Amino acid sequence: MKLVIISGRSGSGKSAALHALEDQGYYCIDNLPAAMLSQLPEQLSVGSNEPPKVAVSIDVRNVPGALEQFPKFLKKLKDQGIDCEVLFLDADSDCLMKRYSSTRRKHPLSNKNVSLSEAIELENRLLAPVASEASIRIDTSPMSVHDVHEQVKSRVVGSSTKSMTLMIQSFGFKNGVPIDADFVFDVRCLPNPYWDESIRKFTGLEKPVQKFLGSEPFVKEMLEDLKQFVDKWLPRFESGQRSYMTIAIGCTGGQHRSVYISDQLGVWFSQRFDRVQVRHRELSK
Known part of the structure; x- marks a missing residue:
């Protein structure tokens, strides 16, 4: 099974990346709890043949401490013989601020005590254990949704070839x-x-x-x-x-x-x- 784990700060284009892989025939799961990663191969193979290509999105909405254990979860998958690749999307903080301002969406970490800028920087720290394991990083700051689609297809789907x-x-x-x-x-x-x-x-x-x-x-x-x-x-x-x-x-x-x-x-x-x-x-x- 080929497993692509997509993560990144909110507003960086994770949904667009997941849709791009879905268009390429990947079985996609959005917002999977990080602790369930190691159980994924077993769950997908219950009652049928497991999908050959799977993509999951993991974001900051996890139980406390789960993201810190991401390297351990990833190692367990690899020990099971799963071909894993971590795709981390990000954009500069000013760009993320503009995206949230234009869409008027609420950041998952912002509240009456935490401003948008503070939430963006907090998310950066919380996702650091995931970012450290990334095999592919994409800066989406200058990109449109179409550009994100093309970059993901090029880097992830294209990476299945032996040539770098x-x-x-x-x-x-x-x-x-x-x-x-x-x-x-x-x-x-x-x-x-x-x-x-x-x-x-x-x-x-x-x-x-x-x-x-x-x-x-x-x-x-x-x-x-x-x-x-x-x-x-x-x-x-x-x-x-x-x-x-x-x-x-x-x-x-x-x-x-x-x-x-x-x-x-x-x-x-x-x-x-x-x-x-x-x-x-x-x-x-």
Whole structure:
């Protein structure tokens, strides 16, 4: 049995993730008490053949202390020979605040004594034992529901193949570091096309900026160093049963240098690995 455990802070997209897997043929269970995880295989096999693919959602609405024992529950499942994967969704706190404000829904931890912002931070602490076991993390801050669907299908359904998926993502430090990044590289030391008014309006995907950065020796040197580092260590992670890895490349605004470097790395690694994706966080907004 393949078991995907979905968790994350309220408002991060857990329901969308569960629906995405349901569309892919998974037997889905919403808001399962964490203590029942180890009983799941036995319960599903009663009276019939157990489903080959199961997805369960676990959130902060659990009995006191249950989430702290999540690593123990997960180990028990794995000891039973269950193929488990933990998908943890999250978004930055400001984004979660905006989502709750727009939908006017009540946060499960908020009450007359606990404000929304306090509830969001409390939930972060309570879910820490689950987050620490995550094999896949997705930052949904810049994503629509459709984007969440696509990312879940790509990372979870696609991870059933033996080849690890490499995501290369550009971002701007002024908007925060992606929370789902495994490696973060800072390219703000490189020459900045922003200060050339003739090419400022273009992005790292367009020829004027590409020509500017492609002619800079430091840019070429940075690219070669990043290629060598990832090329050396990625197979080590792949042999450790990692199904997905995100490499984040950041500059100040996420428009020029990080976009160019990410795009160049994507082209190069696509020739060496089967599953390579490139995403530009700031350009997609």
